[in-house]
Amino acid sequence: MHTATQLAHSVQIGLGVFYLFVALMNVGFALYQCYAANNRRQGIVWSLVAGVFLVHSLAYFAGANWIISAGFRDFTTQVMGYYGGQLGPILYTTVSIILFVLFLRYRKFFTEPVVAWSILNLGLLAAGWSLTDDNFRKIITKEDNVPIVMLIFSVGFFTWLPFRRAVLNDERMANGEPPMEKEEEEKVLVWPDLVYTEMIAMIVCTFVLVIWSVLLKAPLEQPATTAKAPNPSKAPWYFLGLQEMLVYYDPWMAGVVLPTMIIIGLIAIPYIDFNQKGNGYYTFVERKFAITTFLFGFIVLWCTLIVLGTFLRGPNWNFFGPFEYWDPHKVLPLNNVNLSDYFWLPLGVTFPEGQGIGGILVREAPGIILVLLYFAALPPLLAKTIMRPFFIKMGFVRFFLLINLFQFMAALPIKMVLRWAFNLKYIIYIPEYFFNI
Amino acid sequence: MADKSRRGFLRTIFGTWFGIAWTALTASAAGMTLGTIRFLYPNALSEPPSKFKVGFPSDFETGQVDNRFKDQNAWIVRIRDPQLGDIIYALSTTCTHLGCTPNWLEGEQKFKCPCHGSGFKITGVNFEGPAPRPLERWAIRIAEDGQLEVDKSKKFQKELGQWDDPESYVKV
Ligand code: FES
Numbered sequence: 001m002h003t004a005t006q007l008a009h010s011v012q013i014g015l016g017v018f019y020l021f022v023a024l025m026n027v028g029f030a031l032y033q034c035y036a037a038n039n040r041r042q043g044i045v046w047s048l049v050a051g052v053f054l055v056h057s058l059a060y061f062a063g064a065n066w067i068i069s070a071g072f073r074d075f076t077t078q079v080m081g082y083y084g085g086q087l088g089p090i091l092y093t094t095v096s097i098i099l100f101v102l103f104l105r106y107r108k109f110f111t112e113p114v115v116a117w118s119i120l121n122l123g124l125l126a127a128g129w130s131l132t133d134d135n136f137r138k139i140i141t142k143e144d145n146v147p148i149v150m151l152i153f154s155v156g157f158f159t160w161l162p163f164r165r166a167v168l169n170d171e172r173m174a175n176g177e178p179p180m181e182k183e184e185e186e187k188v189l190v191w192p193d194l195v196y197t198e199m200i201a202m203i204v205c206t207f208v209l210v211i212w213s214v215l216l217k218a219p220l221e222q223p224a225t226t227a228k229a230p231n232p233s234k235a236p237w238y239f240l241g242l243q244e245m246l247v248y249y250d251p252w253m254a255g256v257v258l259p260t261m262i263i264i265g266l267i268a269i270p271y272i273d274f275n276q277k278g279n280g281y282y283t284f285v286e287r288k289f290a291i292t293t294f295l296f297g298f299i300v301l302w303c304t305l306i307v308l309g310t311f312l313r314g315p316n317w318n319f320f321g322p323f324e325y326w327d328p329h330k331v332l333p334l335n336n337v338n339l340s341d342y343f344w345l346p347l348g349v350t351f352p353e354g355q356g357i358g359g360i361l362v363r364e365a366p367g368i369i370l371v372l373l374y375f376a377a378l379p380p381l382l383a384k385t386i387m388r389p390f391f392i393k394m395g396f397v398r399f400f401l402l403i404n405l406f407q408f409m410a411a412l413p414i415k416m417v418l419r420w421a422f423n424l425k426y427i428i429y430i431p432e433y434f435f436n437i
Numbered sequence: 438m439a440d441k442s443r444r445g446f447l448r449t450i451f452g453t454w455f456g457i458a459w460t461a462l463t464a465s466a467a468g469m470t471l472g473t474i475r476f477l478y479p480n481a482l483s484e485p486p487s488k489f490k491v492g493f494p495s496d497f498e499t500g501q502v503d504n505r506f507k508d509q510n511a512w513i514v515r516i517r518d519p520q521l522g523d524i525i526y527a528l529s530t531t532c533t534h535l536g537c538t539p540n541w542l543e544g545e546q547k548f549k550c551p552c553h554g555s556g557f558k559i560t561g562v563n564f565e566g567p568a569p570r571p572l573e574r575w576a577i578r579i580a581e582d583g584q585l586e587v588d589k590s591k592k593f594q595k596e597l598g599q600w601d602d603p604e605s606y607v608k609v
Contacts, residue, residue, distance in 0.1 A: 207541050229551050229552070232551050232552075233537055233552045246553045250567065250569050315551050316554055317554030334554075335564055335565060353595065426569065432597060
């Protein structure tokens with residue numbers, strides 16, 4: 001729907017430039033492989049890849065009308081819409097968690113420069129083809145969203161880099177050698193080494209910002225009125241994770257309690273972390289738990305939610321597939337039910353409105369018991385069973401602090417899954433006293 | 438060496454470059470602070486009257502949501518209620534989740550919030566998304582001249598059982 005079958009001239013030029021840029025990147029990589037890494041075969045392979053991109057570029061410059069297949073677009077949109085429209089977010093989250101786990105598990109493979117470079121190329125190719133779709137292009141190239149595209153690449157790169165070094169170091173240490181950083185302990189001077197680097201960085205930044213402000217318009221909107229909220233109304237990009245959290249939780253939970261917990265948790269890390277290793281050098285093996293936990297919070301629960309909120313949340317805060325038209329009248333039946341209803345209705349018990357505290361407590365007893373079990377019974381259970389070694393090493397206070405923070409972090413994905421799978425609204429629902437979990 | 442006379446003091450604060458610099462800094466800092474405090478007192482207070490007339494009951498059609506008073510924070514709705522019969526009520530346009538302004542979607546017969554996707558039925562009852570409570574209703578009555586009058590100084594919340602209050606709706 002709403003997708004042209006003929007690319008506009010400006011789009012063709014844009015794609016031509018895009019592919020030219022990718023081709024040049026690959027020429028650079030081929031040269032690097034040939035002369036710096038002395039690997040002729042790789043050099044030839046990447047020259048060929050550069051050639052493929054160059055052909056794309058020239059074709060678009062010459063006015064080719066290569067468009068991503070309509071069947072494929074409709075198929076993705078349809079798949080995302082299954083299960084009452086909930087399959088989209090479910091797929092998105094599951095796939096990002098699986099990719100995260102795979103990356104950690106097979107980090108040796110994924111951090112190989114040639115593999116990482118191939119993934120980057122595939123990503124750019126997929127992006128190039130997707131950009132021929134009107135809906136996709138409109139959202140990706142919106143002035144507001146350009147920084148998020150950059151965020152995807154920079155988060156990818158800055159995850160790859162330390163992991164690459166960590167993998168190399170872990171191998172060295174397994175062979176009894178010291179980590180690389182211990183060998184390059186040559187000192188540099190603040191002046192001129194550091195100050196010059198900073199100055200160059202500053203000049204580059206200014207340059208980029210000037211170009212950016214010339215090329216992209218500021219995303220200004222009409223004057224604000226209370227009667228008219230833009231649809232969708234989006235938080236600034238760095239708060240999209242919070243906004244997504246607000247979809248599943250009550251304002252005071254998602255707006256106050258959980259963010260406070262995030263901050264407290266970040267502050268508490270140095271006091272909880274009993275692992276003395278990994279200072280001054282990259283390693284994964286020696287700090288598995290810390291790195292995995294932190295990256296899960298940062299990449300899966302923060303960055304992917306920003307990407308979700310930016311590109312896949314459309315009018316009425318509905319989920320839209322990447323090629324789907326943002327239709328403000330898309331109907332998604334999302335009848336949400338509270339846990340108390342799930343529990344009492346089949347038993348034939350109903351509660352009148354406006355009753356006293358006693359009745360409310362009975363009504364919400366199932367949820368209250370569940371939440372108490374989660375926070376009070378689960379930690380000791382873990383301490384007795386699978387996390388026993390942690391408990392012994394960390395002692396009572398630190399262990400329970402760690403587990404409780406962990407539970408708050410896990411509360412978000414748990415609630416998301418419950419919402420998608422069972423349409424669950426609130427576990428404890430006491431609107432009379434603004435207390436909903 | 439300090440000159441303790443009055444003229445000595447003046448000379449200290451205006452007579453040397455160092456003194457002038459400090460004096461200027463202090464003065465501008467004080468000015469900035471005062472300017473900031475000034476912001477606490479807005480020039481104009483626009484406090485629209487809490488009561489306003491919206492027209493005669495016959496101006497409203499059954500099953501219709503009237504959007505005309507949205508910028509006064511109210512939807513006027515007339516429906517056929519299974520218990521109360523033909524009634525008119527005024528719904529607040531503030532989402533009970535985090536305070537955005539939802540839109541009435543005629544085709545889907547629901548209020549839908551653009552911020553986190555809460556949905557409300559035409560009665561104002563929340564049924565989808567995170568909103569924890571139904572939309573609030575304003576007090577409404579038939580004024581002396583026969584027009585409907587909404588009073589936003591009183592609100593009625595369903596979860597507290599207040600929608601049964603005869604002040605919260607008008608029977609037609
Ligand atoms: S403010 Fe309306 S759904 Fe959050």
